Amino acid sequence: MLGDRNYKQVIKNTIDSISKETEPQIDTNDTKTIHLHEAVRCLRRSYYDRTDPVEPERTSFSNLVSGLLRKMQYGSKLGEYAIDDIKLKGQADIIVDDVVMIFRSATSPPEIPFSSDVLYLNACLWIFNKIDGIIVYISGDGKEVSFSFAKEKKMFEETIRRVRVLNNLLGEKKVPILEPSEECSSCQYYERCYLKQKMGRGINIQDLFGLKKSD
Ligand code: SF4
Numbered sequence: 001m002l003g004d005r006n007y008k009q010v011i012k013n014t015i016d017s018i019s020k021e022t023e024p025q026i027d028t029n030d031t032k033t034i035h036l037h038e039a040v041r042c043l044r045r046s047y048y049d050r051t052d053p054v055e056p057e058r059t060s061f062s063n064l065v066s067g068l069l070r071k072m073q074y075g076s077k078l079g080e081y082a083i084d085d086i087k088l089k090g091q092a093d094i095i096v097d098d099v100v101m102i103f104r105s106a107t108s109p110p111e112i113p114f115s116s117d118v119l120y121l122n123a124c125l126w127i128f129n130k131i132d133g134i135i136v137y138i139s140g141d142g143k144e145v146s147f148s149f150a151k152e153k154k155m156f157e158e159t160i161r162r163v164r165v166l167n168n169l170l171g172e173k174k175v176p177i178l179e180p181s182e183e184c185s186s187c188q189y190y191e192r193c194y195l196k197q198k199m200g201r202g203i204n205i206q207d208l209f210g211l212k213k214s215d
Contacts, residue, residue, distance in 0.1 A: 036090035
């Protein structure tokens with residue numbers, strides 16, 4: 001018996017602590033080093049994470065799988081790829097028999113993989129000079145689905161473009177444009193991106209009802 005202790009808070013604190021331990025450590029002042037996960041997800045979110053961060057809501061143990069695998073170094077590998085004077089750093093969860101594997105959590109097993117995960121895996125194939133990779137999704141109820149991919153050049157060029165854009169905008173202190181996607185619904189910057197804009201825009205009652213201004 002733990003008396004009146006708030007179990008939800010205990011679980012939340014545990015998930016928060018493990019997440020912080022296992023997430024890649026970023027030197028926010030080093031704009032010449034871009035981490036792969038920053039480049040493949042919404043660039044605006046990555047920008048805010050470096051310049052004016054808000055803690056994300058971490059709710060599930062299943063989200064920790066990838067981080068724990070990397071931390072335990074059970075076949076995990078950290079690598080770098082030079083893009084002119086920028087270092088792109090990426091980490092594969094497991095490399096076994098020359099196959100790169102990354103693990104992701106999902107509320108239910110997806111029918112197709114998320115584009116950010118495909119970009120991440122493909123970039124790992126270039127960073128580690130491998131041909132084949134697998135994305136494994138694990139859902140909260142223990143179901144699992146996997147997708148295999150072969151290295152693709154055009155897709156990696158898109159990742160390189162995104163790395164350069166993030167590097168430039170961080171250097172120029174310019175906020176990246178909105179990248180509306182499913183990611184927004186669970187993003188800690190949702191209000192900053194959408195609600196502020198909505199509230200900040202003055203509503204013209206004549207526009208609202210399609211009335212013309214009288215001279
Ligand atoms: S709310 Fe959407 S557009 Fe805004 S930072 Fe988050 S993911 Fe990006």
